[in-house]
Amino acid sequence: MLMGKHLLSFLLFALLHVAQGQYAPLVSKDTLSQEEWVKDKYDTMTLEEKIGQLFMVIASSGEDKAAIQKIKGLIKDHNIGGLIFSKGGPMRQAKLTNEYQSLSKIPLLIGMDAEWGLAMRLDSTYAFPWNMTLGAIQDTAIVSRVGNQIGKHANRLGVHINFAPDIDINIDPRNPIIGNRSFGEDRENVALKGIAFMKGMEKARVLSSGKHFPGHGDTYVDSHKSLPKLDFTRQRLDSIELYPYTKLIKEGLSSVMVAHLNVPELEPENKRPSSLSKNIITNVLKNQLNFEGLVFTDALNMKGVSDFANNGITELEAFLAGNDILLMPKDFIKSKETFLKAYQKGLITERRLAYSVKKILMAKFKAGLNEYRPIDTNNLIEDLNSPENDVIYEDAIESAITVIRDKFNLIGIKKLENKKIAYVKFGDGVNAPFLETLNKYAKVTQVNGSDIATLKKKLFDFNLIIIGFHKSNESPWKPYKFSQKELFWLQEISRQRTSNVLLSVFAKPYALSDITAYNDIDGILVAYQNSELAQKKAAEVLFGAIPAKGILPVTVSPEFPVNTSVKTESLLRLGYSTPERVGMSSLKLAKVDQLVQNGLDSLMYPGAQVLIARKGKVIYNKAFGKPTYESENQLTTNNIYDLASLTKILSTLPAVMKMEEDGKIALNDTFKDLIPEYADTEIKDVTVLKALSHYGRLPSWIAFYLETLNDKRRPSPEFYRTNPSDVFSIKVTDRMYLKDSYQDSIYSRIGRQGLKSNRYRYSDVPYY
16 A cells, blocks of 8 residues: 555646646656655754745855855855855855855755856866857757767756856847857847757756746847847747747756746836746746746846845745745845745745745755765866866867858968968957968968058058958957957958959857958958857868858848858868877877887987878877077078978878788788789898888989989980870879889889898888
8 A cells, every 4th residue: 555655646746837748857767766865854944944845046266254154144044945056166165055055954056157168267177169159050969969078067066957048039239248159140040050059068967957048039139138028929938038948948957947028018017027926937937838847047146136026025926926946045035034934824835836846856855965975176276277287178169160251262261372471460369370371371470560551551461351350369358349340441451353352250140240241351251259169160161171160140241141151172181189189198198298208319310200090180289399409590490491302201101001901012021922023032021010111221312313314314215294194194293203114113113123231221122
């Protein structure tokens, strides 16, 4: 009988959290254990402890001792349910979290705003691309990887819920608070990217939160400062603002954060914020959209809601409207007193309290707090800043960079020998990574001028001008617009018909909206951000090392609407990356430094440059020592070398290595194995290994070319032609083709060689 009751309770528990076929976002895989844990915790809680669970209070690892003691008091004496951490540092936050958790009867639910990673709030942590950048990516798997890595970082720091993704549809370019935090203006794109990000993060066992319900994208007022108004019809709200929520809820969205918005179509009371609206939260979000996850208010200390009612009353109205967790109350003590009085008067029923508190406990179980362990601070900083971060960021930014105009197929830049390239910097952001990477492919000269006439005069001799518009990458809220002077200069430079102009924008794409005419700009590339990797990858796109694959996530002008995209192809030039991106290790490659230094210390050479590339990416490029022992100058990676005998290493050796890997040749194969005609020659038993290591006892070199010259020591017509044919197909250089049969003469002459003394003897001969 007891087992039957237990099974019935289990079934009711599971069914309670599945509405009309929707995914139950807070139900864990171990449903039975979750039910037992929730029931056990709830049944032992006092009224004050239950009320405490409803509040998530702001904390910071940058606070003074008095603020920290205040938080400790709220945990010990008032049993608050959670903390949302703001600014500080990861090590300080980890230690504080451990201290705070040790004081809490029920483990605290720790939250953070980490939309683009912990760096949104903390120093010494990694910043991933903003949502607008991710919105330009067509491959949602990349967005999921970003979400997953952010989730891993949050999990490592003891954060259980990240208030992300932001699924506002940013329609108004003037929006002061969303903008780059949105995936864009296309509802399908926002929903797809939101789902991908959410699933990646949840895979790391971090709860997700869609925000800002019912939609903060088509406003030009910041709800931190005032109450924005969404004056739209229900049909419009359903088709735009609410659309991403319908999609993410079906895919298992853990929670929703309700914004402070005035939405007359959904809430008839004048200027009642959506965060205090029962119509919006209970009727629309829960009943109509069938949402069964946690419902958070946005911060209750924001002007968009705090001016509506007195302290305590605001929080009570938010709870009665249907919110589960009240975020950042202005005065927790006052709010708690108000809740206790409301309970005694019957305004808050035990059923209503149990509904939210049990959902909160379910979320805590799903986040792993039923088996709480303190944060391990060993290697914390290293774990949060691993090379994998750059691999994921690089993959994302490569896929996001968008070309929206390419009039003459100038991107990637071809025929470099005919180009004289200038670079002009606009904006107040850093630009060194962009210019340095441009110069890895061609000589690019930065040109400056105090006025437009001077600048145009300096630019006259250049036939290609690259303008880089660089704005601060510190946060998505930083200024992003061109100055009026820059807009005028851009117009004047573009009108010069002696050169082509390419514009690279390292800022919010809306910056392009202020350009009045695009006709004279030959190419436009949008990199979205001014990060170091965005600058480097933009340069690689311009020179064709990588293709442009992104799509424009917002409309910037009638000429460039949302989803504009010009695809460019790779020219198979080498790009630049990290070892981890191509499956190698930075730690292992660091040993190369010591090997080269050993050679310098042993006086084996005065200097060296080592370049390692794999899968089309240069992953190591360093210079050591001097050009000669007598030189006063140090080698740099820009030094020019006569390749000479390096052709053996750069061409023949990689081909032999590939053949050995493929089983077509072995190091102990002899010359007679490879060329049977050598069976009766002296060199028949020379092995591949001995030949490659210069112990093959062969002559240093053979002047094969002499036999192809005439009496005047000029190329003989017997052996060379200016145009290729079936008989003369071996290209020596432009308009010089060698007779095919001369290869046989080379091999014949090698076969007639006698063996030299048995010692190390540098030899070109085996490499033929």
